[in-house]
Amino acid sequence: xxxxxxxxxxxxxxxxxxxxxxxxxxxxxxxxxxxxxxxxxxxxxxxxxxxxxxxxxxxxxxxxxxxxxxxxxxxxxxxxxxxxxxxxxxxxxxxxxxxxxxxxxxxxxxxxxxxxxxxxxxxxxxxxxxxxxxxxxxxxxxxxxxxxxxxxxxxxxxxxxxxxxxxxxxxxxxxxxxxxxxxxxxxxxxxxxxxxxxxxxxxxxxxxxxxxxxxxxxxxxxxxxxxxxxxxxxxxxxxxxxxxxxxxxxxxx
Numbered sequence: 001x002x003x004x005x006x007x008x009x010x011x012x013x014x015x016x017x018x019x020x021x022x023x024x025x026x027x028x029x030x031x032x033x034x035x036x037x038x039x040x041x042x043x044x045x046x047x048x049x050x051x052x053x054x055x056x057x058x059x060x061x062x063x064x065x066x067x068x069x070x071x072x073x074x075x076x077x078x079x080x081x082x083x084x085x086x087x088x089x090x091x092x093x094x095x096x097x098x099x100x101x102x103x104x105x106x107x108x109x110x111x112x113x114x115x116x117x118x119x120x121x122x123x124x125x126x127x128x129x130x131x132x133x134x135x136x137x138x139x140x141x142x143x144x145x146x147x148x149x150x151x152x153x154x155x156x157x158x159x160x161x162x163x164x165x166x167x168x169x170x171x172x173x174x175x176x177x178x179x180x181x182x183x184x185x186x187x188x189x190x191x192x193x194x195x196x197x198x199x200x201x202x203x204x205x206x207x208x209x210x211x212x213x214x215x216x217x218x219x220x221x222x223x224x225x226x227x228x229x230x231x232x233x234x235x236x237x238x239x240x241x242x243x244x245x246x247x248x249x250x251x252x253x
Contacts, residue, residue: 003037003038003039003243004038004039005039005061005062005063006038006039006061006063006064006065007038007039007040007041007042007059007060007061007063007064007065007091008029008032008037008038008040008041008042008064008065008067008238008242009041009042009043009044009055009056009064009065009066009067010025010028010029010041010042010043010044010067010069010238011044011045011052011055011066011067011068011069011081011085011095012025012043012044012045012046012068012069012070012191013045013046013047013069013070013076013194014045014046014048015047015048015194015195016047016048017195018193018194018195018198018199020193020194020198021047021048021193021195022043022045022048022193023192023193024192024193024229024230024231024234025043025045025069025229026043027231028043028231028234028235028238029041029042029043031231031235032235032238032239037239038065038242039060039061040059040060040061042055043055043069046076046080052081052084052085053084056085056088056091056093059091061091062090062091062092063091063092063093063094064085064088064091064092064093064094065093065094065096065242065245066081066085066093066094066095066096067096067098067099067238067241067242067245068081068095068096068097068098068099069098069099069191069229070098070099070100070191071098071099071100071105071133071145071146071189071190071191071228072098072100072101072133072134072141072142072143072144072145072146073097073098073101073141073144073145074136074138074141074142074145075136075138075141075142077095077097077098077141078141081095082095094245096241096242096244096245097241099229099234099237099238099241100145100189100228101145102237102240102241104233104237105149105228106149106152106153108228108233109131109149109153109187109225109228110153110156112187112212112225112226113129113153113156113185113187113225115212115225116185116212116213116214116223116225117185117223119213119214119223120183120214120221120223122183123157124156124157124158124159125157125158125159126159126182126183127158127182127183127184127185127223128158128159128160128161128162128179128180128182128183128184128185129150129153129154129158129160129161129162129184129185129186129187130150130161130162130163130164130172130175130178130179130184130185130186130187131146131147131149131150131153131161131162131163131164131187131189132146132163132164132165132172132175132186132187132188132189132190132201132205133145133146133163133164133165133166133189133190134165134166134167134189134190134196135165135166135167135168136167136168137167142168143163143165143168145189146163146165146189147163149163149189150162150163153187158185159180159182160178160179160180162178162179163189164178166196166200166201166204171204172201172204172205173204175204175205181220182220183220183221183222183223184220184221184222184223185222185223185225186201186205186222186223186224186225187225188201188224188225188226188227188228189228190227190228191227191228191229192226192227192228192229192230193227193229194227197210197227198210198227202224205217205222205224207222207224209224210224210227211224211226212224212225212226
């Protein structure tokens with residue numbers, strides 16, 4: 001299936017502090033572009049170049065599907081992206097749900113948790129699980145995605161399964177109070193390459209690295225999962241989001 005009259009735009013946040021923040025977004029855009037499904041494929045960012053405005057400038061396509069490279073329906077997806085792509089003269093533009101709202105995300109987290117447990121030969125009932133996310137008082141939707149994922153993961157039989165946050169309660173820095181005693185699996189609800197998942201969260205946990213694996217912390221162990229957003233995981237997910245938006249919005253007409 002091909003949509004040669006439609007542009008696909010991956011809209012990420014980007015960072016002025018971490019050069020790796022946008023790498024996975026750009027690689028994924030390149031991989032999808034090489035498949036020739038869409039007439040044009042571009043990556044755009046809030047904090048980096050090209051900007052959202054730049055991504056729309058010079059498009060040959062009259063239709064565009066914008067897939068937010070975000071994990072929650074929060075402040076950026078509900079307000080910033082909606083505003084930035086709302087009025088585009090000459091282009092029929094549709095903003096999809098963010099990649100983090102796809103049901104596949106739960107499966108990716110389960111795989112990470114299973115890898116960590118298998119390394120120790122532990123069952124879920126022997127550990128606590130925390131989904132470490134951003135959260136923001138600017139929009140309640142920001143914490144909802146992580147909280148819902150933690151609730152679903154709780155059905156796998158962990159001692160406890162909770163979401164913890166950088167900017168809301170309960171805080172990541174209070175992880176011991178939330179998780180209690182014993183080993184803890186922490187699944188970062190952040191996208192690969194970003195400052196939060198690679199530096200901030202490990203620092204708040206008190207572990208000496210950000211690679212997936214087990215880390216000693218005082219009298220317990222923390223299993224830290226791989227961040228989300230690798231091109232291998234995101235490519236098909238993004239195409240599916242874009243094509244569903246096409247059908248819902250009637251862009252094919």
